[in-house]
Amino acid sequence: MDPFHNPFIAEHAERARTIPLEEFSPANPKYMEMDVWRPYFSRLREEAPLHYCEDRIIGPYWSLTRYKDIMATEVNTKVFSSSSTFGGITLMDQREELPMFIAMDQPKHDEQRKVVQPIVSPQNLENMEKLIRQRTQRVLDALPRNETFNWVEKVSIDLTNMMLATLFDFPFDDRALLTYWSDSATANTLGGGHVDSEETRERILAECLAYFTRLWNERVNAEPGSDLVSMLAHGPATRNMSPREYLGNLVLLIVGGNDTTRNSMTGGVCFLNQNPDEYARLRANPALVEPMVSEIIRYQTPLAYMRRTALEDFEMHGQTIRKGDKLAMWYVSGNRDSAAIDNPDQFIIDRARPRQHLSFGFGIHRCVGNRLAELQLRILWEEILQRFSKVEVVGPPKRVFSAFIRGYTELPVRVIP
Amino acid sequence: MPRATFIDHAGESRTVEGAEGENLMRVAVLNDVPGIDADCGGECACATCHVFVDDAWLDKCGEPTELETSMLSFAATAQPNSRLACQIILTSALDGIVVETPVAQH
Numbered sequence: 001m002d003p004f005h006n007p008f009i010a011e012h013a014e015r016a017r018t019i020p021l022e023e024f025s026p027a028n029p030k031y032m033e034m035d036v037w038r039p040y041f042s043r044l045r046e047e048a049p050l051h052y053c054e055d056r057i058i059g060p061y062w063s064l065t066r067y068k069d070i071m072a073t074e075v076n077t078k079v080f081s082s083s084s085t086f087g088g089i090t091l092m093d094q095r096e097e098l099p100m101f102i103a104m105d106q107p108k109h110d111e112q113r114k115v116v117q118p119i120v121s122p123q124n125l126e127n128m129e130k131l132i133r134q135r136t137q138r139v140l141d142a143l144p145r146n147e148t149f150n151w152v153e154k155v156s157i158d159l160t161n162m163m164l165a166t167l168f169d170f171p172f173d174d175r176a177l178l179t180y181w182s183d184s185a186t187a188n189t190l191g192g193g194h195v196d197s198e199e200t201r202e203r204i205l206a207e208c209l210a211y212f213t214r215l216w217n218e219r220v221n222a223e224p225g226s227d228l229v230s231m232l233a234h235g236p237a238t239r240n241m242s243p244r245e246y247l248g249n250l251v252l253l254i255v256g257g258n259d260t261t262r263n264s265m266t267g268g269v270c271f272l273n274q275n276p277d278e279y280a281r282l283r284a285n286p287a288l289v290e291p292m293v294s295e296i297i298r299y300q301t302p303l304a305y306m307r308r309t310a311l312e313d314f315e316m317h318g319q320t321i322r323k324g325d326k327l328a329m330w331y332v333s334g335n336r337d338s339a340a341i342d343n344p345d346q347f348i349i350d351r352a353r354p355r356q357h358l359s360f361g362f363g364i365h366r367c368v369g370n371r372l373a374e375l376q377l378r379i380l381w382e383e384i385l386q387r388f389s390k391v392e393v394v395g396p397p398k399r400v401f402s403a404f405i406r407g408y409t410e411l412p413v414r415v416i417p
Numbered sequence: 418m419p420r421a422t423f424i425d426h427a428g429e430s431r432t433v434e435g436a437e438g439e440n441l442m443r444v445a446v447l448n449d450v451p452g453i454d455a456d457c458g459g460e461c462a463c464a465t466c467h468v469f470v471d472d473a474w475l476d477k478c479g480e481p482t483e484l485e486t487s488m489l490s491f492a493a494t495a496q497p498n499s500r501l502a503c504q505i506i507l508t509s510a511l512d513g514i515v516v517e518t519p520v521a522q523h
Contacts, residue, residue, distance in 0.1 A: 075462050075484060110490060121493050122521040355456040355465075362462035364487050 003396045003412075004274055012036035021048050025055040026063050027091050027328065027403040029188050032304060035399055038345070041065055041333035050317040057190075058091045061307075061326045065333035067340035067358065069316070073308060073329055074363040080308035080327065081105050082365060084248070089306050090404055091328055095198055100248030102256075102365055108237070113368060115235030116253065119167055119228055120372045128166070132376060135162055136383045143415055148394055151411040155380075156265040163376060164257045169227035170215070181208040182258040185251045191401035208254075209247040216246065228253055260302040261373045263407035265380060266397070267300035268292075270411065271347045273393040278349050286385050292349035293377040298357035299347050301332040304406050306361060331358040332406065390416040419512035423450045423468075426520035435507045441516070442466040442503035452518030459503040464488040465522060466502040467495070471515035478505050478514075493521045 012031075016039035026044065031037040044051050044065040051063040064070050073080050087093045088103035101112035118124065139158055143149065157179055165175040184204040187195035195201045212229065219225060220233040232238045232249060241249070272279040282288050305328040314321045321327060335357050336344040342351075360367035367373070384391060395412035418434040421444055425431075435444030445453040445466070454465035461484050470478055475498050481489065485504050489495050502516065 071457070071460050071462060075460060106487065110487065113491065117491065117493075353455075353458070355454060356458050360456075362457050362460065363484075364491070366463055366491075368491075 003393050004270070005396075006035055008034050008036050013039040016040040016043050021051060022053065024051075025053045025058075026051070026065075026330065027055060027058060027061070027305075029191065029401045029403045032403055032406055033399050033401040037332065038336070041330060041336065044330075045333060045337055050319055050321075052319070055091075059093070059326075061091055061328060062321055063328045063330055065330050065337075067334040067337040070329040070331065070334040070358055071362055073327070074361060074365070077105060077364060079311055079314050081311050082109070082306075082308060086309035086324070087307065087326060089308075091305075091307050091326060096202070097244075098248040098251065099245045100252040102252050103248070106364065109364065111237035112235075112249070113364075115238045116228055116231055116249075117368055119226070119231065120369050122371075124226075125371055125375055128372075129375065129379070131166065132163065133379050133383065135159065136379050140383055140387055145415065145417065148412050148414055151269055151391070151413045152262070152266050152408050153410075156262040156408075159265065159376065159380065160258050160262040163261070163372075164254065167228050167253075167257060168215070169225065169229065174211075177208075177211065178254055178258065181205070181251075182254045184208075185255055186259060186402065186405050188402045193401075205247060205251070208250065209243060212246070212250055213243065256367065257369055257372075259405055259407060260367075261376055263302040263400075263405070264297050264300045264373070264377055266408045266411050267302075268296040268377065268381065269391050269393060269413060270397055270408075271296060271299055272391075275347045278347060279390070282349055282381075283385065283389070286382065288349050289378055289381045289385070291351060291354040292381065293374050294354035294357065295347060295349055295351055296377060297359045297373070298335050298341075298354070300406060301335050301357075301359045302406050303359070304332040304404055305330045306365070329358075331361070334358045388415045388417060392416055419507050419509055419514075421445075421507060421511070422513070422515045423452065424515065424517045425452045426518060426523060437508055439507050440503050441468070441505040441507055441514070442501070444507055445502060450518075452522050453502060454522045455503065457503075461485050461488060461501060461504055464492040464501060467492045467519055467522065468500055468502045468505075468516035469496060469519065470498050470500050470505075471517075472498060474511065474514045474516075475500075477510055492519075494519050 049066045054060045082089055082103050083105050084097050084099045084103035101109050161175045161179045164178045165172050184195050187193050189197055215229045216233050219230040224230055224234040308327050310321045310323055310325045312323050338344050360370045392414050394414055397408050398410035400407040420432055420434050422430055422432045431450055433448035442455050442459055456465045457463035485501050489499050
């Protein structure tokens with residue numbers, strides 16, 4: 001049986017074709033969880049590139065779905081704010097503001113971003129490569145043979161939280177907490193998981209802050225180190241942050257360094273199994289790992305959108321986005337826009353300009369860790385090709401209930417030597 | 418057609434021709450000059466076509482916009498003569514321009 005067979009797709013393709021657009025809310029987390037989002041977004045790109053809807057949970061919002069419009073909005077930071085003062089970067093307005101530098105405008109954004117940016121300097125990436133490779137080899141060598149296991153848990157989560165522990169110089173044996181806090185920060189409270197309310201989320205994040213406050217206190221009195229906590233504790237733009245702002249920046253760095261890479265590590269296995277000819281071409285020519293990594297990140301789009309809030313009225317596609325309105329830039333849709341990318345629904349491991357995709361965002365908020373993410377994925381696939389003729393998907397993937405995080409909780413696989 | 422010389426981080430020099438009015442990033446990409454990633458395709462939105470402009474040519478390139486200055490401030494190893502190649506338009510006045518590409522883009 002095909003593990004990727006989706007029994008819902010035909011019904012949703014029909015619904016996507018016929019639903020009155022004003023009744024359609026693209027941010028319904030079910031579309032991502034059920035993996036039926038494609039026909040809806042393809043219709044929006046075609047018929048309603050600037051789409052308005054009133055969602056009964058998240059309220060009214062606009063959606064942008066074309067590559068070019070998203071790019072133009074990304075660089076128009078004078079009109080489109082990321083600030084947590086207005087609601088930040090996700091559609092659901094928060095009850096209590098959580099400031100973090102991705103959810104700040106200039107100039108404060110720039111000052112805080114520059115504090116942490118050296119962690120992913122070209123020199124630092126070069127220094128980390130050996131460590132990442134050794135860990136990847138260890139994780140892959142320890143995988144069970146001739147038996148089904150969950151790739152998400154044994155590979156994707158393990159590799160990403162080890163990386164994160166290193167970046168924070170976080171106690172290694174406690175590193176599972178990083179994954180737990182990351183998942184808690186992004187969980188949709190209606191998803192049936194351990195975060196069933198905003199109160200639960202706040203309680204868990206308070207534990208995260210308490211733990212990291214201990215690390216801050218150790219490091220603020222020591223010589224400046226090269227880990228993220230030390231950088232924040234000594235950085236001129238961050239050393240006087242409120243605890244709430246420290247928590248916000250921690251959540252940003254934990255989610256940014258964790259969820260996204262983790263889900264691309266899983267996505268790649270899915271896409272190569274769905275495209276056996278591409279897998280064969282990769283095996284025949286391991287040099288294709290490099291362009292493939294960018295293609296995996298495009299095809300996965302681990303963050304489906306980013307939100308902005310209009311600071312003034314703005315005309316687009318004959319409509320007026322009013323001051324104060326919220327707007328989602330759907331990266332997941334722009335990455336499938338045939339006006340910007342040839343055969344966008346095809347997974348092609350050797351595209352001519354593979355880095356031209358929206359998954360990292362663009363402009364001043366472009367993912368600070370993009371080259372590290374690419375490095376981790378490149379090493380993972382180089383080492384997989386050294387060991388296994390195939391990582392075979394043997395059961396259906398389970399996807400996250402979220403309109404924001406495009407990820408997996410489960411991918412049953414076997415590795416074939 | 419105006420010519421432009423790109424010197425990579427190892428010191429290797431490549432001189433190519435570009436159409437007048439074309440930006441320097443596109444000139445590099447069309448001629449397969451290494452060291453120019455250009456992730457955003459010329460929208461001044463990624464800072465991966467970062468170049469160091471030879472001092473003799475810097476003034477002739479004009480002033481960077483506010484957006485370019487912001488993007489450059491996030492580029493690793495930015496210096497006073499840093500520019501984004503996608504924002505430099507090749508004209509006859511820039512015929513012979515010399516730029517270096519940073520080690521981060523290779």
